[in-house]
Amino acid sequence: MSRKPGRPTTHLDDVSKAIIEQLQQDGRRSYAAIGKVVGLSEAAVRQRVQRLTESGVIQVVAVTDPLQLGFARQAMVGIKATGPLEPLADTLAEMPEVDYVVITAGSYDLLVEAVCESDEHLLELLSTRIRTIPGVVATETFMYLELRKQTYSWGVR
Amino acid sequence: MSRKPGRPTTHLDDVSKAIIEQLQQDGRRSYAAIGKVVGLSEAAVRQRVQRLTESGVIQVVAVTDPLQLGFARQAMVGIKATGPLEPLADTLAEMPEVDYVVITAGSYDLLVEAVCESDEHLLELLSTRIRTIPGVVATETFMYLELRKQTYSWGVR
């Protein structure tokens, strides 16, 4: 779940980028179908996808739409804290409503995205589970009014 | 790219949740293999996945790791603005470095996540392309020090 620093940078050629674009449109597209588009044999596509996956450059996964599942209240919570940040980040990461935790430089030490069913649910999370963590000094909540863009593939194109 | 309000809430039974969990671990896992785990025939799994996908509850896609691709500087940018927020959000969404745009209630009107190659790249984006948009009054940047958790499936488990 946590991303380690110091990973080597992988260079992608145009063919790999094209393959990733195909998988970005449909993660279950067959290797043969991708091969036809990018001009490679099925086996070659398969090997490249395997290498890209094993090296951690890509991941083919299911993503869900919170709204469709009845999670109507999303918010970004900025947190100011004292003491070491990593254990705090890990505590937050363990909460099922929390889907995003990042340690930041700026007026917050941590940014946390939470997905909740209702205002009451969000309030409960914030008041009784986040703000009570030792080391949490202050929080500021940004309620989501509308999510306008969400992309899962960066650096391709 | 934008998510409209007022979508109906889909109810998931335990079997569909189990299927989504499987696809969350590996989006290319075969329907037959998933069927063995969840106790359903291959055809039944395929139908459920098709329904879940067509109704927008899930999406099987490739996600990329920015760090591996040489995008070492990520930041969340809080934006205060005047005037209507939707066109502003759309302008920001069109920028290739911007992978996340949300309209919020709170001390920022918008939150934007940007993925950049370097500090210079981020500075250029911020100074010459974001802060020059008419209606942008102020920005605050939270540089990412470490991304600790990133989940793509909400509401399942």
Next chain:
DNA sequence: AGTGAAACGACCGTAGA
């Protein structure tokens, strides 16, 4: 919504350039 069966197509390992 689900199963089962048969035809078809995809996937995987291996060999060779």
Next chain:
DNA sequence: TCTACGGTCGTTTCACT
């Protein structure tokens, strides 16, 4: 790192429940 190929397994369709 690619193509070629054969065996195996997954997918698709359809009739049935």
